[in-house]
Amino acid sequence: MGSFERDLIVPEPEEHFFQKTDVIENLKRIENLSKRHPVNVLVAGKQGCGKSTLVRQFAARNKRPLATFQIGILSEPGQLFGEHRLKDGETYYQEFLFPQAIQTPGCVIHLEEINRPEHPKALNMLFSVLAEDRKVWTDELGYIKVAESVVFFATLNEGEEFIGTEILDAALRDRFYVTILDYLPPDVETRVLNLKADIDEANALTIVNVANRLRSNTQEPMVVSTRHTLMIAEMVNVGASVKEAFIYSLQINPDVLESILLSLHVELGMTEKESKRVYLIY
Numbered sequence: 001m002g003s004f005e006r007d008l009i010v011p012e013p014e015e016h017f018f019q020k021t022d023v024i025e026n027l028k029r030i031e032n033l034s035k036r037h038p039v040n041v042l043v044a045g046k047q048g049c050g051k052s053t054l055v056r057q058f059a060a061r062n063k064r065p066l067a068t069f070q071i072g073i074l075s076e077p078g079q080l081f082g083e084h085r086l087k088d089g090e091t092y093y094q095e096f097l098f099p100q101a102i103q104t105p106g107c108v109i110h111l112e113e114i115n116r117p118e119h120p121k122a123l124n125m126l127f128s129v130l131a132e133d134r135k136v137w138t139d140e141l142g143y144i145k146v147a148e149s150v151v152f153f154a155t156l157n158e159g160e161e162f163i164g165t166e167i168l169d170a171a172l173r174d175r176f177y178v179t180i181l182d183y184l185p186p187d188v189e190t191r192v193l194n195l196k197a198d199i200d201e202a203n204a205l206t207i208v209n210v211a212n213r214l215r216s217n218t219q220e221p222m223v224v225s226t227r228h229t230l231m232i233a234e235m236v237n238v239g240a241s242v243k244e245a246f247i248y249s250l251q252i253n254p255d256v257l258e259s260i261l262l263s264l265h266v267e268l269g270m271t272e273k274e275s276k277r278v279y280l281i282y
């Protein structure tokens with residue numbers, strides 16, 4: 001039993017995580033509701049818009065242990081619970097973290113990429129723990145009951161190929177409160193880059209402006225997440241020009257980038273050396 005306890009820790013809060021006030025208010029309601037019975041929350045939004053951070057922050061702010069499970073890689077129903085193993089010619093059942101986590105009062109259970117299990121039946125046993133009676137039967141462990149005030153967060157990556165929660169099975173969708181996240185508005189994203197990557201505001205603003213041009217480019221819109229703009233800002237922090245940072249962080253056509261920078265009246269910041277393509281031994 002005790003061997004998993006080290007994995008169930010309360011995460012440290014993230015200092016510079018910004019969210020809409022109504023999303024924050026709703027998370028407070030979820031916290032209150034969970035005191036009556038376990039609650040399920042679905043968090044949808046594009047890649048890198050802060051879904052995982054929101055779940056971690058909820059756990060941190062409410063002093064709850066957090067356990068995260070990749071649903072996208074599951075290929076069979078019982079896989080979260082444990083597996084049969086062989087030792088010295090004998091088989092035994094190795095229990096995994098999931099049964100432990102759902103039986104831990106107040107635990108936050110993060111189900112990542114619930115939209116993408118490898119096998120459709122992989123979610124079957126999960127349905128039972130998300131349903132009203134909150135218990136599931138396993139041949140190996142017997143009945144497992146969800147502990148009090150557990151909160152399940154499922155995150156779902158919205159992509160170009162689908163929008164919102166439509167792709168989720170109706171029966172599953174029925175069991176969740178839903179929170180939809182979006183990328184941050186420019187002024188807030190600028191502040192995040194400024195604070196998190198420790199670059200000055202002018203550079204932070206340029207990065208956000210360029211990213212927004214790429215995002216809204218009508219011919220070839222690009223997905224540039226907050227994760228990406230942060231990576232770019234960190235490159236700038238260690239001495240790259242904004243242009244270099246974009247080139248080395250995204251698969252981007254340099255001509256497109258150059259024209260965006262020119263239209264924003266940004267110094268290109270490329271050195272003579274680079275434009276002549278000098279080669280050195282590395």
Ligand SMILES: Nc1ncnc2c1ncn2[C@@H]1O[C@H](COP(=O)(O)OP(=O)(O)O)[C@@H](O)[C@H]1O
Binds near residue numbers: 017047049052227230
């Ligand atoms: N609203 C936000 N405020 C501050 N940082 C953010 C925000 N959204 C995303 N980030 C940062 O971007 C990165 C990716 O976020 P993450 O939560 O992993 O995204 P997702 O799970 O939606 O793919 C993290 O470093 C996170 O801290």
Ligand SMILES: [Mg+2]
Binds near residue numbers: 051052112
């Ligand atoms: Mg995530």
